[in-house]
Amino acid sequence: xxxxxxxxxxxxxxxxxxxxxxxxxxxxxxxxxxxxxxxxxxxxxxxxxxxxxxxxxxxxxxxxxxxxxxxxxxxxxxxxxxxxxxxxxxxxxxxxxxxxxxxxxxxxxxxxxxxxxxxxxxxxxxxxxxxxxxxxxxxxxxxxxxxxxxxxxxxxxxxxxxxxxxxxxxxxxxxxxxxxxxxxxxxxxxxxxxxxxxxxxxxxxxxxxxxxxxxxxxxxxxxxxxxxxxxxxxxxxxxxxxxxxxxxxxxxxxxxxxxxxxxxxxxxxxxxxxxxxxxxxxxxxxxxxxxxxxxxxxxxxxxxxxxxxxxxxxxxxxxxxxxxxxxxxxxxxxxxxxxxxxxxxxxxxxxxxxxxxxxxxxxxxxxxxxxxxxxxxxxxxxxxxxxxxxxxxxxxxxxxxxxxxxxxxxxxxxxxxxxxxxxxxxxxxxxxxxxxxxxxxxxxxxxxxxxxxxxxxxxxxxxxxxxxxxxxxxxxxxxxxxxxxxxxxxxxxxxxxxxxxxxxxxxxxxxxxxxxxxxxxxxxxxxxxxxxxxxxxxxxxxxxxxxxxxxxxxxxxxxxxxxxxxxxxxxxxxxxxxxxxxxxxxxxxxxxxxxxxxxxxxxxxxxxxxxxxxxxxxxxxxxxxxxxxxxxxxxxxxxxxxxxxxxxxxxxxxxxxxxxxxxxxxxxxxxxxxxxxxxxxxxxxxxxxxxxxxxxxxxxxxxxxxxxxxxxxxxxxxxxxxxxxxxxxxxxxxxxxxxxxxxxxxxxxxxxxxxxxxxxxxxxxxxxxxxxxxxxxxxxxxxxxxxxxxxxxxxxxxxxxxx
Ligand SMILES: Nc1ncnc2c1ncn2[C@@H]1O[C@H](COP(=O)(O)OP(=O)(O)OP(=O)(O)O)[C@@H](O)[C@H]1O
Numbered sequence: 001x002x003x004x005x006x007x008x009x010x011x012x013x014x015x016x017x018x019x020x021x022x023x024x025x026x027x028x029x030x031x032x033x034x035x036x037x038x039x040x041x042x043x044x045x046x047x048x049x050x051x052x053x054x055x056x057x058x059x060x061x062x063x064x065x066x067x068x069x070x071x072x073x074x075x076x077x078x079x080x081x082x083x084x085x086x087x088x089x090x091x092x093x094x095x096x097x098x099x100x101x102x103x104x105x106x107x108x109x110x111x112x113x114x115x116x117x118x119x120x121x122x123x124x125x126x127x128x129x130x131x132x133x134x135x136x137x138x139x140x141x142x143x144x145x146x147x148x149x150x151x152x153x154x155x156x157x158x159x160x161x162x163x164x165x166x167x168x169x170x171x172x173x174x175x176x177x178x179x180x181x182x183x184x185x186x187x188x189x190x191x192x193x194x195x196x197x198x199x200x201x202x203x204x205x206x207x208x209x210x211x212x213x214x215x216x217x218x219x220x221x222x223x224x225x226x227x228x229x230x231x232x233x234x235x236x237x238x239x240x241x242x243x244x245x246x247x248x249x250x251x252x253x254x255x256x257x258x259x260x261x262x263x264x265x266x267x268x269x270x271x272x273x274x275x276x277x278x279x280x281x282x283x284x285x286x287x288x289x290x291x292x293x294x295x296x297x298x299x300x301x302x303x304x305x306x307x308x309x310x311x312x313x314x315x316x317x318x319x320x321x322x323x324x325x326x327x328x329x330x331x332x333x334x335x336x337x338x339x340x341x342x343x344x345x346x347x348x349x350x351x352x353x354x355x356x357x358x359x360x361x362x363x364x365x366x367x368x369x370x371x372x373x374x375x376x377x378x379x380x381x382x383x384x385x386x387x388x389x390x391x392x393x394x395x396x397x398x399x400x401x402x403x404x405x406x407x408x409x410x411x412x413x414x415x416x417x418x419x420x421x422x423x424x425x426x427x428x429x430x431x432x433x434x435x436x437x438x439x440x441x442x443x444x445x446x447x448x449x450x451x452x453x454x455x456x457x458x459x460x461x462x463x464x465x466x467x468x469x470x471x472x473x474x475x476x477x478x479x480x481x482x483x484x485x486x487x488x489x490x491x492x493x494x495x496x497x498x499x500x501x502x503x504x505x506x507x508x509x510x511x512x513x514x515x516x517x518x519x520x521x522x523x524x525x526x527x528x529x530x531x532x533x534x535x536x537x538x539x540x541x542x543x544x545x546x547x548x549x550x551x552x553x554x555x556x557x558x559x560x561x562x563x564x565x566x567x568x569x570x571x572x573x574x575x576x577x578x579x580x581x582x583x584x585x586x587x588x589x590x591x592x593x594x595x596x597x598x599x600x601x602x603x604x605x606x607x608x609x610x611x612x613x614x615x616x617x618x619x620x621x622x623x624x625x626x627x628x629x630x631x632x633x634x635x636x637x638x639x640x641x642x643x644x645x646x647x648x649x650x651x652x653x654x655x656x657x658x659x660x661x662x663x664x665x666x667x668x669x670x671x672x673x674x675x676x677x678x679x680x681x682x683x684x685x686x687x688x689x690x691x692x693x694x695x696x697x698x699x700x701x702x703x704x705x706x707x708x709x710x711x712x713x714x715x716x717x718x719x720x721x722x723x724x725x726x727x728x729x730x731x732x733x734x735x736x737x738x739x740x741x742x743x744x745x746x747x748x749x750x751x752x753x754x755x756x757x758x759x760x761x762x763x764x765x766x767x768x769x770x771x772x773x774x775x776x777x778x779x780x781x782x783x784x785x786x787x788x789x790x791x792x793x794x795x796x797x798x799x800x801x802x803x
Contacts, residue, residue, distance in 0.1 A: 004314075004316065004317055004318075005283060005285070005286050005287060005316075005317075005318050006281075006287045006288075006289065006313050006314070006316045006318075007052045007053070007068075007286075007287070007288045007289070008051050008052045008053075008288075008289045008291060008310045008313050008314055009051065009052060009053035009054070009055060009064075009067075009068055009288060009289070009290050009291070010025075010032055010049075010051045010053070010054050010055065010290075010291045010293060010307070010310065011055040011059070011064065011095065011099065011290055011291070011292050011293070012025065012054075012055070012056050012057050012293055012294075012295050013057060013094060013095035013098070013292060013293070013294055013295070014057040015057070015294070015295045015296050017294075017296040017298055019296045019297045019298050020037070020296075020297050021295040021296065021297065022034055022035060022036060022037075022295065022296070022297040022299075022300045022303065023293060023295040023303060025054045025056055026054075027054050027056075029050075030050055030051055030052065030053070030054055031048050031049065031050050031051075032048065032049045032051060032054060032307060033046065033047070033048045033049075034046065034047050034048075034049075034300065034303050034304055034307065035047075036297065036300055047304055047307070049307040049308075049310065049311060051291075051307075051310060052314070053067065053068070055067075057295065060106065061098075061099060061102055061106050061107065061108055061109060061112065062112060064099060064109060064290070065109045065112040065113065065116075068086065068109075068288050068290065069084060069086060069109065069112075069113060069213070069288075070116065072084055072286055072288075073116070073211055076210070076211070082210070082211065082212060083211075083212045083213070083214065083279075083280070083284055083285035083286070084211065084212070084213050084214070084285060084286050084287075084288070085213075085214045085215075085216070085277075085280035085281075085285040085286070085287040085288070086100075086109065086213070086214070086215045086216065086287075086288045086290065087216040087218060087277075087280075087287065087288070087289050087290065088100050088215075088216065088217050088218060088290045088292055089218050089289055089290065089291055089292065089306065089309065090218075090220060090221075090291055090292030090293055090302075090306050091220050091221050091293075091294070091299060091302035091303075091305070091306060092191060092193050092194050092197055092220030092221070093193045093194040093197070093220065093294060094220065094292035094293055094294050094299075094302075094306070095292045095294075096198070096217050096218060096220065096290075096292050097196075097198055097217055099290060099292065100202075100204070100215050100216075100217040101179075101183055101217065109215060110179070110204050110206075110215050111175065111179065113206055113213055113215070114126070114169070114172070114175045114179075114206060115172055115175075117206060117208045117211065117213075118169070118170065118171070118172065118175070120208070120210070121208045121209050121210065122170060123168060123169065123170050123208065124168075124169050124170075124175075124206055124207065124208045125166050125167070125168050125169075125206070125207040125208070126140075126166065126167045126168075126169060126175070126178060126204070126205070126206055126207075127140070127164050127165065127166045127167075127204070127205045128140050128182040128185075128202065128203075128204050128205075129148070129161060129164060129202070129203050130185075130186060130187065130200040130201065130202045130203070131200055131201045131202075131203070131241070131272050131273050131276065132187050132199065132200035132234075132237075133233070133234065133237045134237060134241065134271060134272045134273075135147060135272065136148050136149070136161060136272060136276075137185075137200075138163070138164055138165050139181075139182040139183075139185040139186060139202070140165040140166075140167060140178065140181065140182055140185075141163075141165050145163070146185070148161055148163050148164060149161075149163075161276075166207075182204075186198065186200065186202060187199040187200045189230075189231065189234075191231065194220070197219075197220065198217060198219050198220065199219060199234045199238070200219055201216065201217065201218050201219050201238075201241065201273050202216070202217040203215070203216050203276060204216075204217075214280055214285070216277070216280075218242065218245075218273075219238040219241075219242075220238070221238070221239060221242050221302070221305070221306075240271065241271045241272070241273040241274070244270045244271040244273070244274050245271075245273060245274055245277070246309060246312070247267075247270075248266060248267070248268055248274050248277075248281065249281070249309075249312050249313055249316065250312055251266040251267070252266055252281060252282075252316045252318070253312045253313070253314075253315035253316050254315070255316075255317070266282075268281075281316070281318070282318055283318030289310065289313050291306050291307065291309065291310045292306070293306055293307070431458075431486050431487070432489070432550060433489045433491065434553065435491070435552055435553055435554070436491060436507065436550045436551075436552060436553065437550060437551060437552070437553040437555075437560075438548055438549070438550050439549050439550065439551050439560045439563060439564060440548075440549040440563070440564050440567055456485070456486055456487060457486075457513060457514040458486035458511055458512065458513060458514060458545075459483035459484060459485060459486060459511070459512050459513075459514050459519065459535075459536045459538075460483060460484050460486060460488075460509040460510060460511045460512065460548075461477060461481060461483050461484070461509070461510045461512070461544075462484070462494040462495045462507060462508065462509055463477075463508050463509070463510050463547070464495060464498060464508060465498050465508060466498070466506065466508055466549065466563065466566055466567055466570060467570055468508070477510065477538070477541065477542050477544070478541055479538055479539055479540050479541050479542075480537065480538065480539065481537075481538050481542075482522065482528065482530055482535045482536070482537055483512060483519070483535055483536045483537075483538060484530060484532065484533050484535055485521075485533040485534065485535060485536065486511075487533065488530075488532050488533035488535075490532035490533065491507070493530065493531060493532035493533075494507055494509070494532075502559060504551060504552065504555040504556075504559045505551065505552060506549060506550070506551055506563050507549070507550040507551070508547060508548075508549055509547065509548045509549075509550065510544035510546075510547045510548075511544055511545050511546050511547070511548060512538070512542050512543075512544055512545060513545060514536060517540075518538055518539055518540035518542070519536040519537065519538045519539070519542075520536060520537055520539070521534060521535075521536055522534055522535050522536065522537050549563060549564075549567065551563065
């Protein structure tokens with residue numbers, strides 16, 4: 001006996017347009033009214049349609065699933081068809097795909113059905129296909145295998161889709177993977193009304209022991225107003241298949257039972273879609289049509305058309321037919337047993353992998369706790385350090401600014417006196433392969449204290465860019481960065497160096513001291529390990545000790561000079577910003593803006609120091625700061641430690657009159673120069689000076705005095721410095737050769753233009769007495785050669801140290 005097995009539900013999606021609504025639902029009477037109060041589509045007027053079920057815009061997919069599928073699954077009896085079919089129908093952008101496939105935020109009916117079947121039976125078989133331009137494509141197959149053929153089953157009622165891939169699933173995770181793959185394979189395209197409009201009809205089949213489900217996401221009926229050959233072709237195919245479906249439904253709705261008990265003929269063969277849906281519309285299933293509508297007045301004609309369609313569906317009557325035994329969707333008993341076995345095996349696997357992941361999670365939790373503890377400790381120690389810095393010298397921020405400016409002034413001195421950097425340069429040079437040369441570096445002040453010993457507790461990061469390297473001194477680097485070990489010589493593996501215009505590579509390496517609390521070596525061959533040296537992983541933000549610029553040794557000097565000029569220019573920009581903030585004069589940076597060579601900056605800085613009262617007091621502040629930092633090695637930004645006495649016995653024996661790390665740092669050649677700057681700025685009037693008498697030169701070559709001695713004898717220091725000529729650098733003795741002092745090497749290039757040749761011609765402030773001979777006597781021969789024979793010379797490519 002024929003009966004009604006097609007149910008119709010109307011779902012109104014939320015309105016995303018700013019237009020008035022044209023749909024009113026009367027849930028009690030189950031009537032939808034579509035009205036055009038503004039008369040925009042007056043010819044159609046207001047219509048009412050009675051439906052089986054109404055779902056308004058607040059209803060979720062879960063609720064739709066419960067009311068339209070779950071309730072039927074629960075109410076199934078041996079007399080009802082074992083197949084449930086669910087078709088989403090409606091115009092474009094009305095919410096069909098949202099209902100069936102859902103979104104990341106809201107799972108669709110398909111996922112909810114898979115989860116339910118897995119819960120009930122532990123296993124489910126899934127197939128997905130799409131009908132595109134009247135051809136069938138397997139959504140779970142790849143490449144050419146996607147296009148598949150259909151054929152009539154032996155009884156004529158069923159359709160067999162040949163070689164359709166089916167997946168047997170036992171977990172939700174497996175389903176997630178399968179559905180993501182299948183959905184991605186669907187043909188979609190942006191259209192006028194839907195940025196992800198389905199260009200095909202999709203049919204999803206779920207089979208388990210008791211139930212089989214067919215979910216159909218029909219492509220939306222649409223009118224193309226924008227000309228696009230492809231979209232138009234697709235639209236024609238979509239509208240044609242929907243129109244044939246409509247014809248079939250119309251025929252079914254008026255289908256008569258003949259005298260011999262047979263039913264009048266309905267032609268399903270015109271399109272692939274109707275062929276595939278035949279069994280679901282002919283009594284072998286309980287079928288639900290979900291008519292999706294958009295409430296906006298803009299979609300008034302489409303909404304009326306969809307609801308008219310539903311009226312036809314309500315008239316369809318079918319007689320029950322049983323499933324075709326040869327249908328591919330049939331699960332046979334032996335298969336069932338196999339599936340149960342597989343299910344048991346998979347469940348055991350899941351249990352085991354859960355145990356493993358529990359162990360991993362416990363280890364990770366422990367590691368996180370450790371990291372949090374050390375972070376906490378470090379924060380506490382930073383706070384203590386910050387508080388003591390405030391007690392000592394006032395505001396921390398101001399001290400930082402002063403340090404930067406002081407560092408810059410000092411770099412001008414050192415820029416022209418590379419011999420004072422000898423220990424520092426050698427320190428970094430010692431780490432790199434012969435082919436790589438250090439050409440400049442950016443560092444906080446106290447790092448200038450040379451460290452002769454090769455200390456392997458250093459790590460570096462190739463930051464790839466001079467500007468980034470410069471800003472890192474202040475900003476630091478974020479945590480969880482992999483750093484190279486200092487011994488890493490595999491230059492090809494250093495990341496992302498920049499190249500100058502002529503293709504000369506510039507390596508910008510930020511150096512960090514290895515701290516066991518915040519950095520750990522990466523052991524084993526895991527993915528996090530650097531292939532060249534293994535590397536360290538930092539778990540905390542870090543501030544570099546120094547950022548070192550390197551180039552290939554054989555790069556032309558002009559290229560090296562250009563990189564340094566760029567560094568100087570960048571530093572100038574930073575200094576400008578600081579000046580603006582602090583309200584200082586910009587005069588000091590003018591030279592950099594104009595691109596004056598590094599050598600010339602020394603003179604300009606000395607002239608600046610001879611300026612007005614404000615500058616003099618600034619210089620005095622700065623020189624205090626310089627000296628203070630030379631003593632202070634505890635700052636977080638200056639973790640270079642002082643020279644140990646075993647490393648530098650010569651240094652300490654010749655220079656030191658006190659002990660302890662700060663004293664050691666102070667008596668390095670650079671620190672001696674700093675001390676000189678300090679004393680001079682405090683006491684010396686700035687006067688043009690005469691060339692030094694030989695004794696003064698000899699005096700200048702003596703070891704630097706301790707701060708205590710300097711403070712005790714300001715007169716002597718004043719006298720000494722006032723007698724100092726700024727240039728030329730005196731000859732030095734080196735090694736065993738104690739011959740006649742050679743002539744000082746004349747300055748060359750830009751330096752020759754800028755540096756005074758005779759003291760009488762200049763008003764520049766005299767240079768503090770650097771302890772050059774001491775530095776040279778220490779025998780720190782840079783492999784780049786800062787000493788030639790008995791002569792002290794500038795390196796062929798200048799080294800610039802800028803803070
Ligand atoms: N009930 C709803 N709740 C929230 N968002 C919805 C709802 N219905 C539809 N949408 C959203 O509207 C947009 C269009 O919906 P969807 O893609 O489902 O339309 P469609 O009817 O399948 O269109 P087409 O036929 O062009 O493929 C999507 O971004 C979707 O998330």
